[in-house]
Amino acid sequence: MTSTTIHQRDRTVPNTEQERESAERDACPECGGRLVGDDEHAETTCAECGLVVEADAIDHGPEWRTFDAAERDSKSRVGAPTTKMMHDKGLSSSIGWQDRDAYGNSLGSRQREKMQRLRTWDERFRTRNSKERNLKQALGEIDRMASALGLPKNVRETASVIYRRALKEDLLPGRSIEGVATASLYAAARQTGVPRSLDEVASVSRIDGMEFKRTYRYIVRELGLEVKPADPVQYLNRFESEVDLGAETKRRAHELLSTAQKAGVTSGKSPIGLAAAALYAAALLEDEDLTQDAVSEISGVSTVTIRNRYHDLLAAADETQALPSNVSIDGATA
Structure with a gap:
């Protein structure tokens, strides 16, 4: 017998009393075989001789069944997650205001007074300083x-x-x-x-x-908060959802902003004004029915700002020649 075989055999022999007890629990009391858990029948059996070592095992899992993650989350009863939006992070208790017992019956006058006192003290304990x-x-x-x-x-x-x-x-x-x-x-x-x-x-x-x-x-x-300048595209996405425009017009508005940003036209200008101007300019180029007053109402930007900014956007994109023949560069209709 080689030394390697001896070492492997020695490692399988329990050395401490705890290891020996653990090995006895995991072995069949009749033949010393390996024990296997049968979750379906709530039994523990021997894989060698078939002896039922333990029956009617306790299932520590939930009593309900689920078939997907959404259903499992909806049936879970572990409580609400902690949140920074509550001063106690949502970990404290709260007493309901319904004045009803566990069966839905209304409380008597003495019980209602008692619950009101408990609510008062509970509120005081929740905000201690x-x-x-x-x-x-x-x-x-x-x-x-x-x-x-x-x-x-x-x-x-x-x-x-x-x-x-x-x-x-x-x-x-x-x-x-x-x-x-x-x-x-x-x-x-x-x-x-x-x-x-x-x-x-x-x-x-x-x-x-x-x-x-x-x-x-x-x-x-x-x-020391890191707050970057707002991107006009973030405002543009919100404005587009509030007006009924075609997909091509929305695409053109994004292109106008992208071109202006590459040309450096947007530097130092209000992002919300640029977004409103891009939406109006794109509507003009695609011959959509959208007025400056309508854009001003949606964005909260004055019509003067819209006229000034959309002129810059069209010039940066070299789209002044693409305007309809009845519209001038200042937005007036001939």
Whole structure:
């Protein structure tokens, strides 16, 4: 017998008492064979002699069956995921307001009074100090403004993280909760690629425009946020969804913006104004019925800005000759 064979045989022999006990549990008590679990019959049997070692095993899995991932997620009962949009990250309990018991029956007057007292104390325990009360108010304000602007959940989560950072670094003294919340939401929308204009955000905020802009610059500077200039294409995609234009017109609008960006025409100009001008210019080139007033109403940009910017876009793309014969370069119809 070679040394290699001896070493292999030695490794199979249990050395400690725990290893020996584990080997005995995994072996058949009759023949020492290998044990196999049978999930279908809830049994543990020996693969060599067929002895049923254990019957009626407990199934620790769910009592329901699923056939795809979506159905499995819908039936799962592990609770809601944590979220930065709640001051306690959604981990605390809450007492319902329905005043009904587990069977749906209405509570008596004494029980209703008791539940109301419990709700009051539960609310007090959830916000134990001034920072938590501050955070709760600010996150509610962020959620309200985001709903009014139609911003998705990822923007709200990002805004909540920005506000939490500002609160942690003690940037709020001397500034209103609403102001920092508004600035956080605007910065989050820019970072996540679904920007809204300053005027749009200011219209749903409870502070004036000057305070909003001043607080936004302060938050970005102190937190070192990387906020890139907004891309006009991001605004253009939103404007296109609000008007009934053909696919060729939309394609032409994107081409006008791309050409202008390569030529450096867009530098230093408002991205929302460029997007509105590109949409109007493309409609002119494709002979679509879209007026400057209609584009101005959709985008919130003045008709003067649209006229100036669409002239620059057409010149950069060398499309001035492609205008319809009854339309001049300033947008007037002959």
